[in-house]
Amino acid sequence: MENQDNFNSSENLFKQRDEPPPPKHVKKLSRSNKNVIIAGVCSGIAEYLNIDPAYIRIIGILTLFFNSWSAAAYLIVALFLPVHTSQNDFSELEKEKIRKENFRIILSGVLLFTGFRFSLEAYEIRTAAQFFFLSNNVFVALIVLAYGVYFLYGYRKCEEQKKMFVQFFSRSEKDKILLGVCGGLANYLCIDSSAVRIIFILAAILTLGLFCAAYLILAIAAPSAPAIAQGEKGE
Amino acid sequence: MNRLIFAAAVIIFAMLLLLQLANIIPLTFDEVISFVFILYGAVAVYRSLSKGDRAILVFSTSVFLAGVILVVKSNYEIHNFCGLVFASVLFISGTAFILLFIENMKEKAFFLSGTVLILLSYFTINILGPIGFLIFVNKACNILENFLPIVLIFMGISVFINRKK
Numbered sequence: 001m002e003n004q005d006n007f008n009s010s011e012n013l014f015k016q017r018d019e020p021p022p023p024k025h026v027k028k029l030s031r032s033n034k035n036v037i038i039a040g041v042c043s044g045i046a047e048y049l050n051i052d053p054a055y056i057r058i059i060g061i062l063t064l065f066f067n068s069w070s071a072a073a074y075l076i077v078a079l080f081l082p083v084h085t086s087q088n089d090f091s092e093l094e095k096e097k098i099r100k101e102n103f104r105i106i107l108s109g110v111l112l113f114t115g116f117r118f119s120l121e122a123y124e125i126r127t128a129a130q131f132f133f134l135s136n137n138v139f140v141a142l143i144v145l146a147y148g149v150y151f152l153y154g155y156r157k158c159e160e161q162k163k164m165f166v167q168f169f170s171r172s173e174k175d176k177i178l179l180g181v182c183g184g185l186a187n188y189l190c191i192d193s194s195a196v197r198i199i200f201i202l203a204a205i206l207t208l209g210l211f212c213a214a215y216l217i218l219a220i221a222a223p224s225a226p227a228i229a230q231g232e233k234g235e
Numbered sequence: 236m237n238r239l240i241f242a243a244a245v246i247i248f249a250m251l252l253l254l255q256l257a258n259i260i261p262l263t264f265d266e267v268i269s270f271v272f273i274l275y276g277a278v279a280v281y282r283s284l285s286k287g288d289r290a291i292l293v294f295s296t297s298v299f300l301a302g303v304i305l306v307v308k309s310n311y312e313i314h315n316f317c318g319l320v321f322a323s324v325l326f327i328s329g330t331a332f333i334l335l336f337i338e339n340m341k342e343k344a345f346f347l348s349g350t351v352l353i354l355l356s357y358f359t360i361n362i363l364g365p366i367g368f369l370i371f372v373n374k375a376c377n378i379l380e381n382f383l384p385i386v387l388i389f390m391g392i393s394v395f396i397n398r399k400k
Contacts, residue, residue: 054398101398108395115387122384138256145249151242165287169342189290194394205386206324208375210355214328214348221344 030084037102039078039150047084054105061109062116068140075146103192111198165190171224179219236282237291244275265309272302284338292338293331300327317376318360318369325356 032043035053042060046053063070090098165188172183175193182200186193203211248271254260255267262270276299283292304323313319329352336345359368 054395058395104394104398108391108398111387111391111394115384115389115391117384118380118387119384122381138253141249141252141256144245144252148242148245148249151238151245154238154242165289169339169344189293191290194397198390198394201390202386203324203328205379205383207321208372210325210359211328211352213355214332214352217348217351218344221347 029081031078031081033083033085034090035098037106040083041074041077041081044081044084057105058109058112061113064113068143072143075143075150100192104194107195107198169222171219171222173225180224181215181218181222184222184225185218237279240275240278240282244271247271247274263309265305269302269305269309272298272305276302280334287338289335289338292334296331296334297327300330315369315373317373318364321372322356322360325352325359329353329356
């Protein structure tokens with residue numbers, strides 16, 4: 001009986017050998033079609049390396065210190081890299097979450113780039129003329145032209161995000177740090193509150209605190225969100 | 236449509252830059268940027284006012300006025316650049332609030348804050364300026380200049396850390 005079992009198992013073994021090996025899942029570098037800001041290159045690289053796309057994006061923004069070469073490299077990669085075709089799509093809620101996160105990544109990248117640029121200039125490590133946006137040569141002009149054409153081409157493909165604007169401006173009760181003005185304004189403008197807060201802080205710094213007058217006026221003149229809700233119920 | 240306007244502005248900027256580098260048009264780099272800012276700002280303000288896109292309205296108003304200030308800066312010799320930035324920030328933000336009020340006339344708060352900011356920018360230049368306020372602003376600006384990069388880097392890191400919240 002045991003011998004028969006062994007015979008059967010050996011037969012199975014041979015059968016397994018005859019079958020072709022299962023195809024190995026080989027990762028291919030491609031542009032992402034789900035998490036896209038410009039062309040999905042950074043997200044594609046992050047998916048390939050299995051890391052958070054935010055790190056690649058921040059590194060990508062900071063590489064703009066090497067003049068326009070990194071921007072040119074991005075465009076070339078975007079042109080030659082195929083787009084990843086995946087079946088599973090994100091829900092609207094997930095898309096909104098990704099959009100919000102991407103906005104914050106870009107905002108932080110711009111702030112870090114500007115901060116580093118100013119500090120390098122202050123220590124006279126590099127002059128302003130060497131930076132991407134101010135390096136005045138034909139190559140930069142051509143790269144900018146290429147990006148313009150790319151955006152124009154992308155315009156035909158992309159769908160405009162439909163925003164649902166709120167009707168009244170009110171101080172936010174959920175998204176508040178001091179009086180909820182920035183949160184309320186962000187809600188009114190349909191943008192991220194961190195951007196509004198940073199603009200308010202920078203404006204207050206640059207105007208030596210005079211800009212706070214606008215903050216206080218908005219806080220006094222605008223009602224809080226629950227007050228509006230009660231008013232609507234009353235009507 | 237926003238993307239189309241942005242793409243058109245980028246292409247016009249690149250074309251003007253190429254023409255400027257080829258010495259076909261007698262413009263400086265600052266003038267090229269300022270003209271593109273004005274062009275983009277004017278078109279985007281018009282479009283966003285009709286569509287009610289408030290964020291683009293605020294952004295394009297700021298871009299338009301920044302373009303105007305850049306034209307002024309490149310055509311006139313301005314000694315007190317910190318004073319210009321100081322008044323410009325107040326004026327630009329005030330105008331943005333006024334435009335938000337024009338877009339939605341029910342919001343009196345925007346009109347109030349916008350008017351106060353524009354009046355503040357006027358008073359700091361014309362009334363407080365001759366007294367010596369702008370000299371104080373210049374001194375404060377020199378001190379701020381050393382701390383601004385640190386503030387920007389700190390803000391950038393904090394936004395990056397809190398990106399998923």
